[in-house]
Amino acid sequence: EIVLTQSPGTLSLSPGDRATLSCRASQNIRNNFLAWYQQKPGQAPRLLIYGASTRAAGIPARFSGSGSGTDFTLTISGLEPDDFAVYYCQHYGGSPPYSFGQGSNLEI
Amino acid sequence: EVQLVESGGDLVQPGRSLRLSCAASGFAFDNSAMHWVRQAPGKGLEWVSGISWSSGDIIYADSVKGRFTISRDNAKNFLYLQMDSLRPDDTALYYCARRTDGYVFDYWGQGTLVTVTS
Numbered sequence: 014e015i016v017l018t019q020s021p022g023t024l025s026l027s028p029g030d031r032a033t034l035s036c037r038a039s040q041n042i043r044n045n046f047l048a049w050y051q052q053k054p055g056q057a058p059r060l061l062i063y064g065a066s067t068r069a070a071g072i073p074a075r076f077s078g079s080g081s082g083t084d085f086t087l088t089i090s091g092l093e094p095d096d097f098a099v100y101y102c103q104h105y106g107g108s109p110p111y112s113f114g115q116g117s118n119l120e121i
Numbered sequence: 122e123v124q125l126v127e128s129g130g131d132l133v134q135p136g137r138s139l140r141l142s143c144a145a146s147g148f149a150f151d152n153s154a155m156h157w158v159r160q161a162p163g164k165g166l167e168w169v170s171g172i173s174w175s176s177g178d179i180i181y182a183d184s185v186k187g188r189f190t191i192s193r194d195n196a197k198n199f200l201y202l203q204m205d206s207l208r209p210d211d212t213a214l215y216y217c218a219r220r221t222d223g224y225v226f227d228y229w230g231q232g233t234l235v236t237v238t239s
Contacts, residue, residue: 048225050166057216057229058158058166064223101166105224109182111156111168 015040015107019100019114027121032089034117036102041082046105049078049087052116053098061100062087089119097121123147123228125217130233137207141233143200143217148228151195154178154220157202159213160232167213170202171220185211207237 016039026032036047045065050058060069062078065085075090089096102114129141143155156171170181170191179191190203200217214234218226 046224048223050226052166057231058226059229060225060227063221063225069227103166103225109168110180111171111224113166113168116165 015104015112017102017104017112017114019102019117021117023118023120025120026092028092028094030092032092032119034087034100036085036114038083038104042104043106045081047085048103050101050103051098052101058101125228125230127215127217127230127233130215130235132236133207134239135208135237138205139207139235141202141215143230145198145200150198155193155200156218156220156226157191158216158218161213209237211235212237
């Protein structure tokens with residue numbers, strides 16, 4: 014079973030700052046099947062990044078993903094007030110075939 | 122415009138059944154794999170089940186295997202989740218989501234709330 018561990022649990026930053034969120038897998042994630050989602054209170058998750066580093070349609074360039082193997086990072090450059098939310102990583106492969114990290118809360 | 126609209130959530134007693142529905146529009150539903158993901162109150166996301174476009178490939182999380190059944194009606198553009206033997210730990214907001222060829226979920230509904238309590 015692949016377990017995704019996100020850190021930090023909570024990150025407190027200010028608008029204009031740079032946010033770095035980590036997602037570590039307990040086993041190698043093949044083919045970079047790693048995605049990032051943003052979720053705001055009362056809303057459904059929104060796909061940000063897939064394939065570890067490809068931005069989904071309509072996602073601003075300040076969001077970037079990187080990493081491979083077991084260590085992945087979501088970076089948000091120049092935080093805007095709308096970016097403060099909870100972020101989840103998600104993988105495909107192994108058992109269970111899909112799983113999510115526990116989330117990182119990005120707060121002002 | 123892609124729309125996924127879930128319905129069927131309710132407050133039920135442990136051991137009872139419930140059927141969730143997800144109405145899809147704005148994309149080629151009959152060519153899309155569809156999944157259910159749930160979120161317990163104040164908690165993170167948990168993948169529940171998925172079904173291929175043809176219904177030929179169906180998978181479940183261990184936590185619901187044997188109790189939940191996913192299905193779809195491509196003629197009506199509907200996804201379903203039959204939930205039997207419900208337990209209090211099934212209490213959650215249930216989202217339907219479209220899965221891409223890259224094995225991620227690009228469109229989500231707004232969710233339907235299932236509460237299991239005596």
